Each structure stands twice: as C-alpha cells, then as structure tokens.
Amino acid sequence: MVTTTGNSPKHYSDALHSLVIGDAPDGEEAIALLTDEYGKFVVDEGPLHDYKDEYPFSSSDHYFGGILRLICAFHNSYGGVIIFGVHDKTRLGGKNRVLIDSEKINRKLRENLCRPLEISTSRVETAGGPVDLLIVPPRWTMIPPIYTMKDVGDYKKGKIYLRRGAEVLTATGGDLSFLYGHRASAFGEQETVDLSVPSSLPPSPATIEEFVGRFTVVERIIAWITASRDPRLFLWGQGGSGKSTIAYECATLLADSGGTLKNKNGNKLDRVLYISGKATYLDPTTGKIQNTASRDFDNAEDIYRTILALSNWTEPEKLETYTKDELLDALAELFELEAQLIVIDDVDTLTTSKKDAGMEELFVTLTRARSGTKVLYTQRGFPSFAPNASVEVPGLTDGEFQQFLALCCTKFKVPPPGADDANSIKMGSERRPLAIETMVGMRRLTATYTDALRRWKENSSEARQYLFNREYQQLNTDDRGRHLLATLAIFNAPQSAETLRSILQFSPEQLEDAIAETRDMFLTVTSSDGIKGDLFSIGPATRLFIEENSKQLDRYSSIEARVQHFKDASKHTPASFIPLIDRAARNLRTGNINDAISLLSRRDLPSAFKEHPEVQALLGESYAMLTPPNVTDARKCFESAFSLGHRRYQMYLAWLELEKTNRTEFKNGIEVCMKVVGSTGFDAKTKASFLRRLAKYQSMLANETELASPQESVRLRQDSVINNLKAYILARLGKDVYIHDYKERVDLSITIALRRCLRVDDIDGFFDLFESLLSVDQVIDEFGPVLIERVKEVLTREIANKRALSARLARLNGKIGQAAGVVFSKEASRTFSGEIKSLQNSISEAAKS
Structure with missing residues (x-):
C-alpha cells in the first residue's frame, strides 16, 4: 500500500x-x-x-x-x-x-x-x-x-x-x-554508495564459480582484519582443502565492500592485493599437474617488489634495481601511507624448497607501521612458530559436500551420482574440494561413477602427488614418520599408539615424534572411550598415496609382515616355516644355541619368516640361553613376539628366567607378569600362574623397600595379597590340580600381611587391607575362617584409641553387608558380621571397666 x-x-x-x-x-x-x-x-x-x-x-x-x-x-x-x-x-x-x-x-x-x-x-x-x-x-x-x-x-x-x-x-x-556486503541502499531512495576499495586481484583460482562455505573461517578472517593487532594470519590446511579460494573470496569481499571498514588502528582500508607463489595446479578435468602460466614470486625480494609494483610505488624498471634493504625501506614508507590487506598465497612453495620467504622481515616492518596493514598467508603446514595467528581450513561438512558435489556435476555436465557413489566420493576424497572436483571430472571420461572411482584409484597418481607429495617429501630423513604412515596404510583401520609402537618397535618418544610430524597433514585422530587412548588412521586418498610411495622404504617388507602376523587372529604357523623352526628348536634342546640363532636370523630368509611370532619367540629364548645371555636382543625378540600375539607359556618363563639371571626380576619381572595378566589370549591357568609370580615379586620388593619407602612398601604388600587371591580364583575357575597350593598361599599371605600391620600398630593399614579383599567379584567363603581369626587378633594388641577401633570395625561391618551375595554368601556374611559385632561389644565392655 x-x-x-x-x-x-x-x-x-x-x-x-x-x-x-x-x-x-x-x-x-x-x-x-x-x-x-x-x-x-x-x-x-x-x-x-x-x-x-x-x-x-x-x-x-x-x-x-x-x-x-x-x-x-x-x-x-x-x-x-x-x-x-x-x-x-x-x-x-x-x-x-x-x-x-x-x-x-x-x-x-x-x-x-x-x-x-x-x-x-x-x-x-x-x-x-x-x-x-x-x-x-x-x-x-x-x-x-x-x-x-x-x-x-x-x-x-x-x-x-x-x-x-x-x-x-x-x-x-x-x-x-x-x-x-552493503545494506544502506537496499530500500528507500538513498543514493548508491560506492564502498569498493582499490585492488589488484587475479582471476579466481577456483574451478567452481560459486563459493561453498566455510563461513566460520571467513568470519575469523574478517574479525582478524577489524579487531586484531596481529599484522599477519596463516590460513593453513591440507592440500586441496580450498585455502586459496577462501583467501580469494575474502579479498574480493573487501575489494567490493570494504570501504567503510576500519582496522584496529582506526584506519580505513586503502588497498587489497592478492599475489601467488603457486608454481603448479591440478587440472580436475584430466587429473594432471600443470604449470601455472604466471607466478608472482620465487623469493622474498620478488614478494616485496610485487607488493610495491601493485601499489604503484614507482616504475617497475626502477624497482628491479632495488636491493633487499631498499625494498624493505620502501615497504615501510608504503605501510605508513596506506592500510592494505595483502594475500600471499601458497607461500610454502618457498619454505618447503628451503628458500627464504621473507616472512619475519615483513612481520617486523608491519608491526612498526601505523596504518595497520595486514598480510594473510596461505600454506599447507601448521605454522608452529605462530600458532595463535593461524586458522585451519577443515574439510567440507556434510551439507557443504552435497552442495559442492551438485555444483561440480553442473560444471562438468555429468549426471549426479547415486547415494552409494556419492558416499564413495565423500570418503575417497576426504571431503577435500579439489579431490571432489577431480573425481567428478573423471566421470566425464567414463560411463559410470564406478568406473570413475576405479580410475581415481588406479590412474590418478598425479592428483595424489599434487595433494600429498610436498608434505611427504618434507618428513624427517630418519623415515619414522613415513614408517608410521606405511603401517597405517597396511592396517587400513584405526590403531592405538600401543599397537603402532609394537609393530614399529619404536620407543614412546620416537612414536610421539612421528605422530607429531604427520598429524596435521596426514593423520585422522579419533578419541577412544577405552583405556587405549586416541586411535590413529589415514583417509582413503591418503592411503592410496602412501601405498604408492612407501614400498621403497627399507623397512617396508618387515612392517608388512609384522602387520600381517598381527592381523592374523589365529597366529597359525605356515607349513613352509615349520621345518626351519623345528630344526632350530632341536638345536636349542641339544645345546647348539649359536646354530639355532644362525639358522633363525639368516639374511636370505623372507621378512614374513623373520617377523613371525613363533620365530621371534624361539630366537629370544636362544639369546636368553647364551652364556652370558644377550639380554638386549632377547628382550627385543620377546617384546616383538608378545606384540605379535605369541601366547605360549614357555617363552614367558624363559623371559622371567632371563630377568632373574640379569638381577632385574623385580622391575622387569613384574612387567612381564603384568603383560601376561593384562592381555587376551592366555588361558585361566596361565594367568593364575603369573598372578602368583607377580604377587611373589611384589612381596619381595615390599620387603626390600620397607625402610626406604614405607608407603610404597605397604601398597606393594597389599597388591601382593590381592593378586594371590585373584590367582586362586583363576586357578579355581581353570580347575587347576594345584588349587590347594594356591589356597595355602592366600591364607599365608593374608596372615603375614595383617599380622605385620598389627605388629607395628598400623590399625588403618590393617583395615584398609581387609576392605581391599572385599573388592573381588567372586564368592570367597572359604577364606572366611582365616579372616575371622585375623580380625579377632586385634584384641590381643594394646590399642590406645578404642573409639577409633570401634569405628573401623563398624565400617568394616558395613562393607561386609554390602558384599553379601557377591564376595561372601549371605550365610557367611551373617557369620562374619556377628563376629565383628561380638568384637565391638568386647571393646565397649573393656572401655567401661
């Protein structure tokens, strides 16, 4: 109206x-x-x-x-x-x-x-x-x-x-x-206002004309321009993730509508520049790497000259005569006069070639300028030297992927894929826009998306080289990062740090360094709800590249064999390996130890044989039987066999004997026992046997450390009693013929530990140990009598604080009530509770008298 x-x-x-x-x-x-x-x-x-x-x-x-x-x-x-x-x-x-x-x-x-x-x-x-x-x-x-x-x-x-x-x-x-963009003149009769900013922008680097969104990244860049004092920002991400496109869109926005924008220094934007060091690009219609028609810089001086030239500072011929110092002086003058946004795209083409990109000199010049000029860099690697001045470009979200896929189909004039093919493109591309473009582009050359995806896997090595090779070549020359990636490619499934360490035989520090080196550019890290921590994997496109490029690594065949043995759940020994293994075992039994070692470690044997868990176990036993034993190599073989799933009882006994001979049975013997007790694949009898050995080592170590570390000694002694009890429960479960011995060991360890507490008047330790015994999840009525006898012995001691003793008895009674039907049967629980109440009455009578 x-x-x-x-x-x-x-x-x-x-x-x-x-x-x-x-x-x-x-x-x-x-x-x-x-x-x-x-x-x-x-x-x-x-x-x-x-x-x-x-x-x-x-x-x-x-x-x-x-x-x-x-x-x-x-x-x-x-x-x-x-x-x-x-x-x-x-x-x-x-x-x-x-x-x-x-x-x-x-x-x-x-x-x-x-x-x-x-x-x-x-x-x-x-x-x-x-x-x-x-x-x-x-x-x-x-x-x-x-x-x-x-x-x-x-x-x-x-x-x-x-x-x-x-x-x-x-x-x-x-x-x-x-x-x-601008809003004021959208309605009403206001005059059109020109808010554009002088700019020098090349044609868009994007194949798809319509920008598909990482809005949060754009928002972060605009906020940096208007509200941050930091003169530089690094836009980083994996190859093909869209860094250049996002930077270009932001530059275009500011060139078109940035006239009213003010930076933190209060100055309006005077100029927008976009320069690129991109030497090559990937043609998504062919999947081939092409050289760029023009490149703005090949070193730091080129960057400085290009900025000055595009800002019309002086004649280009004169700029060619400037030295580096003169260029920096001119930039300092320019940045006093103009507030600019400068996009320097693909700056890591210099840094990865060991060329100086002039970033620090330019940074110093910018910080001294009053205009508030800012530089936005794009690069693939995480800028560890400026973590607070960086924004990561993530892969496309599900919604963005669907939109971008539709635009690619329109651009390349191909039919949209079905749901299954679309999901294959999403997974295979790792949601990187450039990979999606290339996969859809290949559909132009094939009859179906199935054929296009096959072509991507088989004939797109150039595309993958473009996406990954720059970062892969920058990995450390010790090859640990490459070995880690090769392992994940062979597994083709997420793995824990523990598994990777076992396969690669890295120390914890070496694995951590390899993960840190490859994490940003190659790894996918997912949190695990279990006790194993994060899980590490690589995406499908990354895996294809790693498979193409890791087979020349010196350890590749060994890693491949170890992974295969690890993945083989049954761990059956191949028939072709048995004659050599049997021959080595005979040599070992007859005392020809060196012959066994020579046979098992021959250079001409394939990695699949050398890395087999049975071979590693036998080789470890051989090293352990030498006089003196080769402790280092024996342990390495035992660790390898364990990590690959070897679960035969004899090897672990040999390992314990090695540690005993080496006088390291307390520390290392405890670790060996805990490996057996805490791992799958061992039967109940074996675990019971090693729990009993673990309890023995803990008791011995408790006695040895009693004076130097009394608190640690108490903890070890308590753990020893609990492990003896757990060993008995497992032996009972496995119907071990020596079950009577296990029970006697529990009775004895309980008696010794509790009487030791009473002897030193450690009433709290006495009751803490008592209560810890109630933590098991199996009925142990058979130990009720010994526990009752031990708790009665409390009255044989002169206890100064009768009230505190009565309180601890009351608490123990409550714990026994909670354990009824779990640790003790209801009848045994009532008997035990009655004995404790009788003790409480005796203490009350003694207090009255």
Missing part, C-alpha cells in the same frame, strides 16, 4: 525500512500502510516483515527456535519486523496473549546468539486489535552474520539464515557477498 506524505507517496517498505534503521519513532506508520480501514493486514509477508499469531510461551521449544531463526535471518539481510498477534485466517490483530518483555528477549538473545544483538519492541493499536512489533535492526556492511550458539528445538546451532522475499533460507557459499 501507499500513503502520501506531503507531495511524495510513501510505500510500506520505506516505512518498515525507516523503522528497522531507527528513523521512525514507532511502528504506527508502517502498520497503517500494511492494513486496511478494518485493521486487516492486506499486504503479504515480505523481505522486511513477517506475521505470527502469538509470541512463544516458552523460550526453549521448537516455536521459539523458529523465532530465533527468523530474527537471525532478518538481521543478516535488511533488518525486519516480526508482527505478533495477527490471526492466520482472518488476518486481524488482537490474537497475541503473551506480553513481550523486551529485556527478557534481549537477555535470551545474549544467551543464544554468537554476538550481541539488541532488538526493540512496540505495541500498535489497529481496528482489529493490538499487535506487538519485534523490531530487528540490520547487519551493517562487513559485519559477520549472526547465528545461534545452541540448539533450540529442532533448529541446530551454527546455521546461518537469511531472508529472501517471504522465505527464510539457509545461507550457502554463493550468499557470501550478500551476507557481508
């Missing part, structure tokens, strides 16, 4: 625009233009207004989430007015029954939105009844879009919405210029 103000007719959109930008005192004029003489709203919803029947009762349900979504969409577009109280069918006002509290709604916005947004409210009377206006201001130029930080109802956090006509849409990468 139109009304007349003076001689000029006014449209409802002008009135709404005036309201949202704060030029109108209230909403009466806008409402009058939206309604007829009966108060009926006769104008359909549009880009600046929306009707709702009622304001939400709840501030956490799906309806309220829809209101938040609408507020964000209006703010990210042109601002807007939500009119509450309009009946859906009659289109008359007066329906809203909820009083809108502007203070409350603004508080909710502060709690839910990513940045502050202040809205206002107004009530307007109409002929049909009152309506409540919620007035959303527009987002101004170059301010990042707003979104919710929490899920509200079914509306998910992080989604960016905008208003198109009467619709609320989810923003896509193609909306980037709209989301950040």
Whole structure:
C-alpha cells in the first residue's frame, strides 16, 4: 500500500525500512500502510516483515527456535519486523496473549546468539486489535552474520539464515557477498554508495564459480582484519582443502565492500592485493599437474617488489634495481601511507624448497607501521612458530559436500551420482574440494561413477602427488614418520599408539615424534572411550598415496609382515616355516644355541619368516640361553613376539628366567607378569600362574623397600595379597590340580600381611587391607575362617584409641553387608558380621571397666 506524505507517496517498505534503521519513532506508520480501514493486514509477508499469531510461551521449544531463526535471518539481510498477534485466517490483530518483555528477549538473545544483538519492541493499536512489533535492526556492511550458539528445538546451532522475499533460507557459499556486503541502499531512495576499495586481484583460482562455505573461517578472517593487532594470519590446511579460494573470496569481499571498514588502528582500508607463489595446479578435468602460466614470486625480494609494483610505488624498471634493504625501506614508507590487506598465497612453495620467504622481515616492518596493514598467508603446514595467528581450513561438512558435489556435476555436465557413489566420493576424497572436483571430472571420461572411482584409484597418481607429495617429501630423513604412515596404510583401520609402537618397535618418544610430524597433514585422530587412548588412521586418498610411495622404504617388507602376523587372529604357523623352526628348536634342546640363532636370523630368509611370532619367540629364548645371555636382543625378540600375539607359556618363563639371571626380576619381572595378566589370549591357568609370580615379586620388593619407602612398601604388600587371591580364583575357575597350593598361599599371605600391620600398630593399614579383599567379584567363603581369626587378633594388641577401633570395625561391618551375595554368601556374611559385632561389644565392655 501507499500513503502520501506531503507531495511524495510513501510505500510500506520505506516505512518498515525507516523503522528497522531507527528513523521512525514507532511502528504506527508502517502498520497503517500494511492494513486496511478494518485493521486487516492486506499486504503479504515480505523481505522486511513477517506475521505470527502469538509470541512463544516458552523460550526453549521448537516455536521459539523458529523465532530465533527468523530474527537471525532478518538481521543478516535488511533488518525486519516480526508482527505478533495477527490471526492466520482472518488476518486481524488482537490474537497475541503473551506480553513481550523486551529485556527478557534481549537477555535470551545474549544467551543464544554468537554476538550481541539488541532488538526493540512496540505495541500498535489497529481496528482489529493490538499487535506487538519485534523490531530487528540490520547487519551493517562487513559485519559477520549472526547465528545461534545452541540448539533450540529442532533448529541446530551454527546455521546461518537469511531472508529472501517471504522465505527464510539457509545461507550457502554463493550468499557470501550478500551476507557481508552493503545494506544502506537496499530500500528507500538513498543514493548508491560506492564502498569498493582499490585492488589488484587475479582471476579466481577456483574451478567452481560459486563459493561453498566455510563461513566460520571467513568470519575469523574478517574479525582478524577489524579487531586484531596481529599484522599477519596463516590460513593453513591440507592440500586441496580450498585455502586459496577462501583467501580469494575474502579479498574480493573487501575489494567490493570494504570501504567503510576500519582496522584496529582506526584506519580505513586503502588497498587489497592478492599475489601467488603457486608454481603448479591440478587440472580436475584430466587429473594432471600443470604449470601455472604466471607466478608472482620465487623469493622474498620478488614478494616485496610485487607488493610495491601493485601499489604503484614507482616504475617497475626502477624497482628491479632495488636491493633487499631498499625494498624493505620502501615497504615501510608504503605501510605508513596506506592500510592494505595483502594475500600471499601458497607461500610454502618457498619454505618447503628451503628458500627464504621473507616472512619475519615483513612481520617486523608491519608491526612498526601505523596504518595497520595486514598480510594473510596461505600454506599447507601448521605454522608452529605462530600458532595463535593461524586458522585451519577443515574439510567440507556434510551439507557443504552435497552442495559442492551438485555444483561440480553442473560444471562438468555429468549426471549426479547415486547415494552409494556419492558416499564413495565423500570418503575417497576426504571431503577435500579439489579431490571432489577431480573425481567428478573423471566421470566425464567414463560411463559410470564406478568406473570413475576405479580410475581415481588406479590412474590418478598425479592428483595424489599434487595433494600429498610436498608434505611427504618434507618428513624427517630418519623415515619414522613415513614408517608410521606405511603401517597405517597396511592396517587400513584405526590403531592405538600401543599397537603402532609394537609393530614399529619404536620407543614412546620416537612414536610421539612421528605422530607429531604427520598429524596435521596426514593423520585422522579419533578419541577412544577405552583405556587405549586416541586411535590413529589415514583417509582413503591418503592411503592410496602412501601405498604408492612407501614400498621403497627399507623397512617396508618387515612392517608388512609384522602387520600381517598381527592381523592374523589365529597366529597359525605356515607349513613352509615349520621345518626351519623345528630344526632350530632341536638345536636349542641339544645345546647348539649359536646354530639355532644362525639358522633363525639368516639374511636370505623372507621378512614374513623373520617377523613371525613363533620365530621371534624361539630366537629370544636362544639369546636368553647364551652364556652370558644377550639380554638386549632377547628382550627385543620377546617384546616383538608378545606384540605379535605369541601366547605360549614357555617363552614367558624363559623371559622371567632371563630377568632373574640379569638381577632385574623385580622391575622387569613384574612387567612381564603384568603383560601376561593384562592381555587376551592366555588361558585361566596361565594367568593364575603369573598372578602368583607377580604377587611373589611384589612381596619381595615390599620387603626390600620397607625402610626406604614405607608407603610404597605397604601398597606393594597389599597388591601382593590381592593378586594371590585373584590367582586362586583363576586357578579355581581353570580347575587347576594345584588349587590347594594356591589356597595355602592366600591364607599365608593374608596372615603375614595383617599380622605385620598389627605388629607395628598400623590399625588403618590393617583395615584398609581387609576392605581391599572385599573388592573381588567372586564368592570367597572359604577364606572366611582365616579372616575371622585375623580380625579377632586385634584384641590381643594394646590399642590406645578404642573409639577409633570401634569405628573401623563398624565400617568394616558395613562393607561386609554390602558384599553379601557377591564376595561372601549371605550365610557367611551373617557369620562374619556377628563376629565383628561380638568384637565391638568386647571393646565397649573393656572401655567401661
């Protein structure tokens, strides 16, 4: 509708625009233009207004989430007015029954939105009844879009919405210029304002014209430009992740609409530059590496000259005569005069070639300049020297992947893939835009996506070389990082650090260094809920590259054999290995130890034989039987056999004997026993046997350390008693013929440990040990009598604090009650509890007398 103000007719959109930008005192004029003489709203919803029947009762349900979504969409577009109280069918006002509290709604916005947004409210009377206006201001130029930080109802956090006509849409990468661009002249009769900034931008590096989103990365870059004092930012990520495209889009945004933008120094942006060191590019239509037609720099001086040349500092011929120092002096003068944004793309083409990129000299020059000029670098590797000034470019999200895939299909004029093929592309590309482009591009050359994916796997080594080779060649020359990647490629499944250490035979520090070296560019790290910690793997595209490039490594065949043995759950010995193993075993039995070692370690034997767990075990036993034993090689072989799944009893006895001979049975013997006890693949009898040995070592070590470390001695003695008890339970479970010996060992260890506590008046230690025995999850009624006898011995000691003793007895009684039916049968539990109560009565009688 139109009304007349003076001689000029006014449209409802002008009135709404005036309201949202704060030029109108209230909403009466806008409402009058939206309604007829009966108060009926006769104008359909549009880009600046929306009707709702009622304001939400709840501030956490799906309806309220829809209101938040609408507020964000209006703010990210042109601002807007939500009119509450309009009946859906009659289109008359007066329906809203909820009083809108502007203070409350603004508080909710502060709690839910990513940045502050202040809205206002107004009530307007109409002929049909009152309506409540919620007035959303527009987002101004170059301010990042707003979104919710929490899920509200079914509306998910992080989604960016905008208003198109009467619709609320989810923003896509193609909306980037709209989301950040100019707003003032969208409605009304304002003159068009030119907010562009002088720039020097090459053609876009992107194959797909429409930008597909990492909005959070763009937001981080814009925030750095406007609010950070740091003069440089590193945009880093894996090859083909879209770093150059994102940097280019940000540069274009600022070139088109950055005229009002001010940096932290308070200066407006004077110029936007984009220079690139990219020497090659991957043609996604062929999957081949091509040389770039032009390259802006090949060293630090080239970077400096290019910046000065594009800033029209002086004639190019004169710049060619400048020395490095003269170039830096000229840049210092330039940055005093102009505030620039300079994108230096693919700077690591220099750093990975061991060339100076001039980053530190430029950094010093920028920090001294008053203009606030900033440099945005793109590179593949994580900038460890500037971790706080870096932003990682992640792979595409699921939604972004679907959008980008559709755009690729349109670009290359190929049919969209089915669900299975789309999922294969997503997994095979690791969601890297360049890999997706190449896989879809290959569909142009094939009849089906199945053929295209096969072609990617078999005939796209150049594409993978482009994505990975630069980083692979930069790995340390000790090859530990490459060996780690080869291991993960052979496994083709996530692995724990413990497994990787076993296969590679690395020390913990060596594995940690290898993981740190490869983590950012190659590894996928997932958290595990178990006790093994993080799990490490590589993606499908990475795996294809590693398979192509690791077979020349010196340890590859050995690693491949060890992984294969590890993956073989049954650990059967191949028939072809048996004659050699039997011959070596005979040599060992007859005392020809050196012959056994020579036979098993021959150079001409294949890795599959040398790395077999049976061979490693036998070789370890041979080294252990030498006089004197070869302790280092024996341990290495034993560790290798264990990590590969060897579970035969004899080897672990030989290992313990080695540690005893070497006088390291306490420390290393305990570790060997714990390997057996804590690993799968051993039967109950074997575990019982090694638990009993573990208990013995712990008891011996407790006696040895009693004076030097009394607290550690107490812990070891308690662990020894518990392990003896666990050994008995396992022997009972395995129906061991020596079960009587196991029981006697438990009776004896309990008696010795508890009497030792009483002898030194350690009442707390006495009861702590008692209570720890109740932690087992098997019924042990047979030990009730010995425990009762030991607890009665408390009364034979002179105890100073009778009240404390009575309290500990009461606590023990409670623990026994909790253990009824688990550790003791209910009958045994009642007997034990009765004995404790009798002791408590005796203590009370003694206290009275």
